[in-house]
């Protein structure tokens with residue numbers, strides 16, 4: 438688990454990149470597609486809404502880091518959604534690397550080894566939980582009916 442210090446570091450570094458959210462999310466998805474061009478077809482052609490969804494979801498997850506229940510239930514739902522998008526456990530490491538890369542890029546001199554360690558833990562906690570939830574989707578989980586059309 439994360440120490441109280443790590444949580445503070447992650448939250449304040451997130452606030453810094455959030456100030457340039459469009460820049461950060463553009464770099465993040467560009468990096469994913471650079472590392473794994475084969476992921477591109479899973480994503481929509483126009484990425485603008487997803488970029489906003491991603492950063493606001495990450496904001497909620499980071500905001501609930503010190504409340505394990507909120508964090509984990511948010512990640513459960515997200516994990517079940519991702520199963521429907523065709524996301525597999527082996528996709529998670531690439532996205533994690535792209536996230537760390539875009540955070541490092543956005544934070545510049547504020548990015549430290551300690552912060553990297555803390556963010557690695559955060560991503561691992563969220564990804565583990567998402568993958569676990571994705572492995573056993575409940576029948577009733579259809580969060581966005583429009584996606585089935």
Ligand code: HEM
Nearest residue numbers: 476479480481487490491494495518522524528529532563
């Ligand atoms: C910390 C990890 C992640 C977070 C916070 C996250 C967040 C999100 C959010 C908020 C959405 C919008 C839809 C929704 O809320 O369900 C989304 C969609 C999506 N994500 Fe993720 N994601 C993560 C990891 C991944 C990974 C590992 C992949 C694998 C390539 C991935 C691929 C996708 C795809 C394909 C969509 C659907 C796009 C669409 O059709 O609109 N995500 N993600």
